[in-house]
Each structure stands twice: as C-alpha cells, then as structure tokens.
Amino acid sequence: MNAITEKTTLSQSRSIDRLIEGVATSDGAGVKLTRVLTGKLQRRLDPFLMLDAFGSDDPDDYIAGFPDHPHRGFETVTYMLSGRMRHRDSAGHEGLLENGGVQWMTAGRGVIHSEIPEQEDGVMEGFQLWLNLPAQRKMTEPWYRDFSSEEIPEYVTAENVTVRVIAGVSNGVAGAVTREVTEPLYLDVHLPAGASFSTALPDTHNAFIYVYRGAVSVGDTRVEAQRMGVLSNTPGADGVTLNATQDARLILIAGKPLNEPIVQYGPFVMNTQEEIHQALDDFGSGRFA
C-alpha cells in the first residue's frame, strides 16, 4: 500500500454530463444484472462497449453462470468485489476469480469461454467491462490474466481515500494492466464521508463513474448508488474531483477514444458488417477453438 501525502490539485474539474440508471436484464444462462453502459452509449464512451453490474445474495440470480460462449474483437475485464467464479477458455486458460480479483481477457481473433459461479450461496457482486480493440488489433492472439486482490496496486491519500488501480496510472501509482492505444484507467475508489479525491485525466479521454455504495458529488451534481455519471469532456479540464457526502465506493473508468466504426453482433464487435459475417462463419465452422 502506497501512501500519497501530496494533495492533487487540478486547475479545472470535469463535471457530470448525464446520469444513467442502467437497464435490468439477464444474460448467460439467466444471470440477473444491470446493463449500465448499453449500445446507445458506445459512441459517447468510446472505447468502452459495455458495463454490466451484478450483485445479489440470491443464488437463483447467478447460479447458472455463463456457459460456453464466444467473443471476438475486444477485451473483457471482470472485477469481482465479492464471490467466486471459475473461468475456462478454448485457448487453454483456466482461473478462479474471487473477492477483489480481476480477470483481464483479450478475446482478439476469438475465444470460447465459460464463467461459472463456484459458490452455492452468499453474495456475488462485481462488474464486467468491455473494452474495444483498435482495428489493427482485433484479430490479435487471445490473451488472459488473473490478478488476485493482493496483486492490484493500491494507495491511500492524506484524506484516507483508498484507491485500487486496476489499469492505467493514478497519482503516480501504476495499475495491474496498461494498454497502448486505448490507455484505459480503471480505479476502484473508497471515500470516507467528507473526503474528496482528485485524479488527473487527459481531456481527450472519455470517462465515467459508477457509484456502488453511498453517494458522491461532482461539482453541483450528486451521483447516487447504482448510478453512472458520464463525465464531461470539458476542454482544458485536467481531471476530476469527487466529494463524498457520505461513505462512498465507486469505479472510475476512462480511456482514449478509437474513433473507428463499431459494428456489434452479440459477443462479436468488429468494424464492418463483413467482419461480423466472417466471425459468424468462423465460429460456426469451429475455427474459434
């Protein structure tokens, strides 16, 4: 754990552009979840394609998991706050994702994988983020890595804000994963009541927060639990400042837009319709395994 004593001062903070409630849905073999970042926001939040939040203590909501299914053309980042999930894929990777751990998978040219809960009761809570790949990397070799909770770099500020750095760099602390081109920043921020927290963000990057406990304010806008706040792309703003009116936990995600065409068909995200047909054809003829 790193202690950051110097206060980050920004010349100007971004504000909240809009608040998003998310859509209750189910996926896989019937896992209940909230789709926070839906297709309609893919352009606005480029390079991010999807954010699902799941959280339940009712095993019926999660027990069936996500049996074998394919992906091509992007990366999936699963952050498990609580629970145990077993992953297996056609590239030969297997891992157990649990409390505080992260699984980062680059689907690239294609994997078939399963994500199955390894618990019969208790809470399962976390997030799955889809991060797009640039056109020239969509057909890259699949890549996979599990990070246990202990492997996620953390720091604590002078105001007792704890920050877990899953990807990118925040206040000089490098996260578990770095990526060129999309330069994702993925933070889990825990603020005690009354604390504020600032982190730098390049003003070209699209960014959002999702509050999962308590509430925070960004400027004059309050963001309650289970809400996403899309951060403004204010020219000249050099980061964001969050103020906790009560104990709060949130994820903060930012990335550099690709500005490339996005064509999605379910678990395939490519740049053209032809590439989608190719993905369906390759999957149908067993060329993913």
Ligand code: MN
């Ligand atoms: Mn999947």
